[in-house]
Amino acid sequence: MRCRPLLVSFAALLVLPAPSARGTEWALADERRMAADAASLAPPDFKRQLANQSHRLMQGVSDAAAGEAGTRDAAAHRAAAARGARALAEAIRRHTPFDEIAYQAGGIVHELARAQAPQSPVPAGTSANARFLGFSREPFAAPETLAAAALPSGTARDRYDAAVTLTTRLLAWVWKTAGGDASSVTQYPAAKGPYVVRE
Secondary structure (H helix, E strand, O other): OOOEEOOOOHHHHOOOOOOOOEOOEOOHHHHHHHHHHHHHOOOHHHHHHHHHOHHHHHHHHHHHHHOOOOOOOHHHHHHHHHHHHHHHHHHHHOOOOHHHHHHHHHHHHHHHHHHOOOOOOOOOOOOOOOEEOOEOOOOOOOHHHHHOOOOOOOOHHHHHHHHHHHHHHHHHHHHHHOOOOOHHHHHOEHHHOOEEOOO
């Protein structure tokens, strides 16, 4: 399937160090790129808010990674991401300040990054030309269903793309559930993907 480029590069807002190959986990720089890539695909109003609070989004990723004990399996990380999505939608409905929303979204990114941890050292450039695999036929299914979706995971690149895709899908669910306009999901159906996130 032909990769179609998306128009907005959220990652351009951030200055990140180069990724490093560290065993079988993502470097913090990789997780932060995942956050930027997923945020760039969020529904437009949500994306604007996340861009305005990009430093808090990145701090949320960094703090979640720093607090990671490494004792949970992929299923536990997926479940935590789904719980985080439910809590985030409720926080938005309660009009929680958006700096806190962005911070908590960073935790969801980390959970899905850990759920898609690479199985071998991560080659340099794995996050280059990241791909979003698109929204499923039921883009607003329960977050537990969205987080548990089986996506290609054979290579580190596949796992990176899967983490971005799962995070993006949960962010759209959060915004829709909180009462926001998430109609943009129709622009990126999985059947017509994958979509290049940034050139």
